Amino acid sequence: xxxxKEKNYFEELITRKMQEAVEMELAVEALKVDxxxxxxxxxxxxxxxxxxxxxxxxxxxxxTKIEGFKYALERIREGTYGICEGCDExxxxxxxxxxxxxxxxxxxxxxxxxxxxxxxx
Numbered sequence: 327x328x329x330x331k332e333k334n335y336f337e338e339l340i341t342r343k344m345q346e347a348v349e350m351e352l353a354v355e356a357l358k359v360d361x362x363x364x365x366x367x368x369x370x371x372x373x374x375x376x377x378x379x380x381x382x383x384x385x386x387x388x389x390t391k392i393e394g395f396k397y398a399l400e401r402i403r404e405g406t407y408g409i410c411e412g413c414d415e416x417x418x419x420x421x422x423x424x425x426x427x428x429x430x431x432x433x434x435x436x437x438x439x440x441x442x443x444x445x446x447x
Contacts, residue, residue, distance in 0.1 A: 394427030
């Protein structure tokens with residue numbers, strides 16, 4: 327269980343990281359090109375299509391991260407933040423500092439990723 331000082335630290339860290347992700351999302355949105363405009367040159371069109379695709383991928387990744395941050399804040403309020411959802415052991419503080427929305431310890435994360443790659447999750 328996290329001490330109050332640690333709880334406050336991680337709450338501030340997660341809130342700050344979530345705000346950065348939201349700001350990045352807004353920046354990516356601002357880079358989107360009006361889809362009604364089409365360049366006459368096929369190479370320019372290909373570049374535009376590629377840029378749009380990258381922007382969509384970035385937004386999807388950021389949205390997933392933002393949801394992870396929201397879930398982490400919820401777990402802090404519930405008093406379950408930092409507890410691995412796989413084995414109920416504490417996730418290392420070092421891991422939480424690097425990945426503040428981590429739901430699993432390193433061992434359980436590895437097992438989860440193997441299951442995902444095998445398609446059993």
